[in-house]
Amino acid sequence: MxxxxxxxxxxxxxxxxxxxxxxxxxxxxxxxxxxxxxxxxxxxxxxxxxxxxxxxxxxxxxxxxxxxxxxxxxxxxxxxxxxxxxxxxxxxxxxxxxxxxxxxxxxxxxxxxxxxxxxxxxxxxxxRVLLDALSTRLDSQPLQVLAGPTGSGKTELIQAWPTSLDLEGRANHRGSAFGRTFTEQPSQIDWENRIAIDWAKLDREPHGPVLVEDESRLIGRINLLPELQSRMLAAPLIVLEADIQQRIDRLKTDYVRHALAHFEVAEPEAPFEALRDYIANNLHRIRKRLGGLKHQQLQDVLPQAVQGLEKHSDWAGFEYVIESLLTDYYDPMYRYQLEKRSHLVIFRGRHDNILDWLARQAA
Incomplete structure (x- = not known):
């Protein structure tokens, strides 16, 4: 017994x-x-x-x-x-x-x-055991933060490096206006519990800094812990670089293909109409930052982009929408935020370059 x-x-x-x-x-x-x-x-x-x-x-x-x-x-x-x-x-x-x-x-x-x-x-x-474990690691474990423009593949790199925390994965959200994944996010407490457990399990990996993706205060409706965000803002930065076409192709998959696959199941009678409404609603959420003219321009292009994809499997319209969002919305914000912390950058490179560099640092 x-x-x-x-x-x-x-x-x-x-x-x-x-x-x-x-x-x-x-x-x-x-x-x-x-x-x-x-x-x-x-x-x-x-x-x-x-x-x-x-x-x-x-x-x-x-x-x-x-x-x-x-x-x-x-x-x-x-x-x-x-x-x-x-x-x-x-x-x-x-x-x-x-x-x-x-x-x-x-x-x-x-x-x-x-x-x-x-x-x-x-x-x-x-x-209390988990909160104490999380507090201990926040106080003592060194962090490195992975930055990079939208669509550069930060999540894939986080998942490829064993000594990392997948904050967005545990939040079930990609952390942007288009980031919801069509499945429910965990409660705030559930997210904190999972991050605490994930971090404690990293003690089994070779000792070294823990890699996390650069995040704003909110991941969907999950609040980044203030102590964690404070640590991340002061941590060394690793910058992931990628070509614009690579980023466009990745976002076509993350934001369009996955959404369409969802609507083909959830709205089988009109999946492309549901896709159009979904993207239009997300554009509406960022209209102030896009500016009225650019927002309206993208809303006007969207129906033709959806029709081209539905009728001819033509991605040209979506490539234009995605590239416009990157160059006019996401990239300016990214450059502004990165410039404020440029003194913290310790390495820049593509996916494989960064993994090789991390491996050398951990050796």
């Missing part, structure tokens, strides 16, 4: 299976990547018991919980917990603070002949 344990970092480093018995609403607000939500109470039951606790105290809330635990509900919960315990004999269970819900779950399992350990302190203690 395994004993109950305190919250600790190796639970995340080893991807230990975790049974989260909090209510679904709590799980959605913040959870861990190696956790499965098998709640003791559903959202309505949790709310009712919370109200009873405030109005009549703990004992009355416990009594209400026992009333709500009908034989059918108890059987459903036990079946789910038992299946998890058998599938993951090395796992642990927890609730928010490691209190009543964890102990109740553990007791019901024990009555069913299954001894399954819990994590003392629950979710709150586990979250």
């Amino acid at each position: 395994r004993d109950d344990i305190d919250a600790r970092l190796d639970l995340f480093l080893n991807d230990t299976p975790l049974m989260d018995v909090r209510a679904p609403v709590e799980f959605r607000q913040g959870a861990f990547p190696n956790a499965t939500n098998l709640p003791l109470l559903d959202d309505e039951q949790r709310e009712a018991i919370g109200i009873r606790y405030k109005e009549a105290g703990q004992q009355s809330a416990i009594e209400l919980g026992l009333e709500l635990a009908t034989p059918d509900i108890r059987e459903q919960r036990l079946r789910a917990w038992s299946e998890f315990a058998r599938a993951h004999p090395d796992g642990y269970l927890y609730c928010f603070r490691g209190g009543l819900r964890s102990n109740t779950t553990q007791a019901w399992l024990r009555e069913a002949g299954i001894n399954y350990p819990l994590i003392r302190g629950g979710y709150k203690a586990l979250r």
